[in-house]
Amino acid sequence: MRMEWGSEVAAIFGRWxxxxxxxxxxxxxxxxxxxxxxxxxxxxxxxIGSLPNFEELTGTSSYTTYFTAAVIIQTIASSALQAGIGxxxxxxxxxxxxxxxxxxxxxxxxxxxxxxxxITIMIQVVIILVIGLALNVHVASGLLGWVMILIISALFGIxxxxxxxxxxxxxxxxxxxxxxxxxxxxxxxxxxxxxxPVELLPSWVQQVANLNPFTYIAIAYQKLIIVGFDWTAIWQxxxxxxxxxxxxxxxxxxxxxxxIS
Amino acid sequence: xxDLKKIYGSDILxxxxxxxxxxxxxxxxxxxxxxxxxxxxxxxxxxxxxxTSGTATIDGLDIDKDQAAVRRIIGYSSQEVGVDDDLxxxxxxxxxxxxxxxxxxxxxxxxxxxxxxxxxxxxADRRLSTYSGGMRKRLDLASSLxxxxxxxxxxxxxxxLDPQSRLDIWEYVKQLNxxxxxxxxxxxxxxxxxRLADRLCIVDQGKIVAEGTPTELKSKIGADIxxxxxxxxxxxxxxxxxxxxxxLQGVKEMGTCTVGLAKDSGLTIMTQNGAAMIPQVVRxxxxxxxxxxxxTLSAPTLDEVFLKLTGKxxxxxxxxxxxxxxxxxxRRRET
Numbered sequence: 001m002r003m004e005w006g007s008e009v010a011a012i013f014g015r016w017x018x019x020x021x022x023x024x025x026x027x028x029x030x031x032x033x034x035x036x037x038x039x040x041x042x043x044x045x046x047x048i049g050s051l052p053n054f055e056e057l058t059g060t061s062s063y064t065t066y067f068t069a070a071v072i073i074q075t076i077a078s079s080a081l082q083a084g085i086g087x088x089x090x091x092x093x094x095x096x097x098x099x100x101x102x103x104x105x106x107x108x109x110x111x112x113x114x115x116x117x118x119i120t121i122m123i124q125v126v127i128i129l130v131i132g133l134a135l136n137v138h139v140a141s142g143l144l145g146w147v148m149i150l151i152i153s154a155l156f157g158i159x160x161x162x163x164x165x166x167x168x169x170x171x172x173x174x175x176x177x178x179x180x181x182x183x184x185x186x187x188x189x190x191x192x193x194x195x196x197p198v199e200l201l202p203s204w205v206q207q208v209a210n211l212n213p214f215t216y217i218a219i220a221y222q223k224l225i226i227v228g229f230d231w232t233a234i235w236q237x238x239x240x241x242x243x244x245x246x247x248x249x250x251x252x253x254x255x256x257x258x259x260i261s
Numbered sequence: 262x263x264d265l266k267k268i269y270g271s272d273i274l275x276x277x278x279x280x281x282x283x284x285x286x287x288x289x290x291x292x293x294x295x296x297x298x299x300x301x302x303x304x305x306x307x308x309x310x311x312x313t314s315g316t317a318t319i320d321g322l323d324i325d326k327d328q329a330a331v332r333r334i335i336g337y338s339s340q341e342v343g344v345d346d347d348l349x350x351x352x353x354x355x356x357x358x359x360x361x362x363x364x365x366x367x368x369x370x371x372x373x374x375x376x377x378x379x380x381x382x383x384x385a386d387r388r389l390s391t392y393s394g395g396m397r398k399r400l401d402l403a404s405s406l407x408x409x410x411x412x413x414x415x416x417x418x419x420x421x422l423d424p425q426s427r428l429d430i431w432e433y434v435k436q437l438n439x440x441x442x443x444x445x446x447x448x449x450x451x452x453x454x455x456r457l458a459d460r461l462c463i464v465d466q467g468k469i470v471a472e473g474t475p476t477e478l479k480s481k482i483g484a485d486i487x488x489x490x491x492x493x494x495x496x497x498x499x500x501x502x503x504x505x506x507x508x509l510q511g512v513k514e515m516g517t518c519t520v521g522l523a524k525d526s527g528l529t530i531m532t533q534n535g536a537a538m539i540p541q542v543v544r545x546x547x548x549x550x551x552x553x554x555x556x557t558l559s560a561p562t563l564d565e566v567f568l569k570l571t572g573k574x575x576x577x578x579x580x581x582x583x584x585x586x587x588x589x590x591x592r593r594r595e596t
Binding site: 007011014015022023092094095096097099100103104 | 304307308309329332333335336337339340341342343344345346347348352356357359360361362388404405
């Protein structure tokens, strides 16, 4: 059965990858808004980089460099929404029923999709980092840093996709999945270290930020981009991702199983 | 009793205590209007949704306890047409083969064979976004066959299709049945049930109202129908005919005289043996000095059976969206 699970996941993973190749535009949909921010927001607010203490706290005086983490997080969060929407489309088109009557395990339907989303996300992050080079954002931790950023991004993407899968399976509505995604992404982004260092945030926001998983993910990216490998930051980030993933994926699998029998 | 299927579902509203058995090798029809509980029944049997109570077995396998085994022996083609538009026909079928854990060589063979059956070999490497509704449905049918199912479930296989595609699907269904596949199909079309099903259930509001072969069901009406039309739609002539005919032996029931352009205007007579009655009817009418414009003899259709059993006509409103693509492309194709 384990062997079969692998081949089932591979079949579904392959299906989504083919779909992506046929409609490569989907890679760019979730990139557009974050890139606009990357190019415009950072220019308009470049003065943030020269705030007192900014360079001491972050290690860089370039707000664009600091903000790269926020761009990556926003892209991943927005891309993760597509996981749920893809599933809703399958529910509507009847394809889901086809998969469900086939003798395959429920979780392989979900994980095949999640792994394919992880590929999309890694492509998107590479695009962001390449554009970053043009904006004079250099990853301080070098090539291995790029790899680490991609690994964190894939894991974070899978964990965050779990939330959209859960919402999609519960509501069976693309509209709701989209709204829930948009409504959670922005507050979480702004109440974290992604936009400003925690120390510069008002004290109540600091408290929220310390509980906000985006903070730990943002700090890990920022360290890798600005300073280099900071294992404490990376571990904290991985723990945050693991907690989100454990909750969101377990919940999705449970809802998915229940919807069936 | 291995070939017996049973279900005593009671899904409060949708399916209300349905029981039936399907014999191995037959085409069994489930005929009823929208909302009769047909899809719910088929979804319970294909293990897609749970049931509130009751039991059902397929080929001796319990649909709850042996769910995995049931899935290996059934094929299912849903009303929604579960195919992926971004993939080609061949890719869709290959994917289904992989879902059934077939090795690559065998899968390739199977796919070629199925494409031939549904006549999609030439279009096999085109993406489905270029396919017509009929082609998509044919592919969907093929994809439910990759596992060589013993029992095939078809949920409204021709709803929303054009007449030619409908005939094609009927042909495939019969062909598959001849190969020994037991077929359970739901439909809202009388003609489809009449043409395809060896036996059928008429369902309405989650209950079975009648069960039998199409011929048995039609004989429940117990009559042939003779329709008379009179020259110039003459009502008095019609009345005279009524008086003359009502005395005849063998007339079971007579309609009232109607005039006008409607198809059923004139006088309808229900009788046991229509062919034998015609000379008597003609003589009686002739003796009464009434001249006829037209006389027709017809056998009852399942429409009349349905009307008689439920008091409703099975008026089918064509639902265009039944065969559809995904998302934004769907709308374009409909126009």
